[in-house]
Amino acid sequence: MEKYIENDILYICLKGRISSDNVDALEVEIRNLIGDRTEYAFDAEKLEYISSAGLRLLLKLKKDNDIMVVNVSSAIYEIFEMTGFSKIIKIKRPMRQLAIEGYEKIGEGAMGTVYRIDSDTIVKVYNLEDLCNIEIEVAKAKDAFLLGIPTAIPFDIVKVGDKYGAVFELIKSTNCNEYFLRHLNQAEEFYKKYAEFIKSIHSVETKDNIFPKIKDMYLEQLKAVKNVLSDEVYYKLFEDLNKIADMYSVIHGDIQLKNLMISDEEIVLIDMETLSVGNPIFEFAGLYMTYILFNKHEPNNTEKFLGINKDTSSQLFYSTVRNYYNYLPYEEYNSVLKQIEMLGNIRFLFLIYSVGIGIPELRETRIRDSVETLEKYVKGETNGF
Structure with a gap:
């Protein structure tokens, strides 16, 4: 039997027809190929037919490990569907090729x-x-x-x-960034709509562990930048991060304008890789980083990325936060702003220091500035934005 390894997973190639006539010999050969491996899968690109005996073999193998069958043809997929195997074993059809020239x-x-x-x-x-x-x-x-x-x-x-x-x-939609640029004369109305949309996302809650907890992600990011922080600053940030109230609101994590579309006046989310659950304050930490921090030492950053200048970017951020938290008394609102600044700088420091994104020439300056901002936060010297 042919085999190959991809991403440390052994793929065993199934060919021809699998029936009661050859299933016993096939099992012996498969087990010899597997050996002590715990991660393996089957490539069914050249499989023409599989009988009930072959399906029982897959069930037997699944008892030992969670297996997967890839590159399944329509005919074989129909067998898996009809017998209910597609609900028991992970089945993948071959990927179709798509050309994007001209799109x-x-x-x-x-x-x-x-x-x-x-x-x-x-x-x-x-x-x-x-x-x-x-x-x-x-x-x-x-x-x-x-x-x-x-x-x-x-x-x-x-x-x-x-x-x-x-x-x-995504039916008849326009990128929200383009929409905003075309309606700058109605910016205040847009800020309210933007804040209301973010609030509607946060109103959805789930405790089913289908999304990761965003607080855990920030704690891991804080640990990743510990080397550039003093012990006093690190442990105070760690303590304050843990004090942020746990919530189960859905958080997009990167809800900036280019990750939104407008379809028939309804805003729609795209780019879901950062989806998580937690306290809504983390959402604004991500926006603070995008709209404010990247512009701090690179004033034309949002101009290049979003087509909006530094002042408009700042106005977009501050007005959206104000509209979102419009019910809070001043002291509580100011406390929220301090937390957003703290969280935004932790994430920004992680991306610059640990991940290495951004302009290399600005790396040391940005690291130093975020560290200084976090030190001021710990000393109680920040006043919100």
């Missing part, structure tokens, strides 16, 4: 680029090589849709040249 680019971010295929469909082409992370995002999008969150319906994962892409339904 309109409607969005671009750190993780990938979004193209419009037609009036109803978009494809996100990922910069990631890890298919597992892409599958996680598509699964998150499906879970979000089932929770009632306005988002594009995910269809399937495709190959786009040597990259992976995910196809989504």
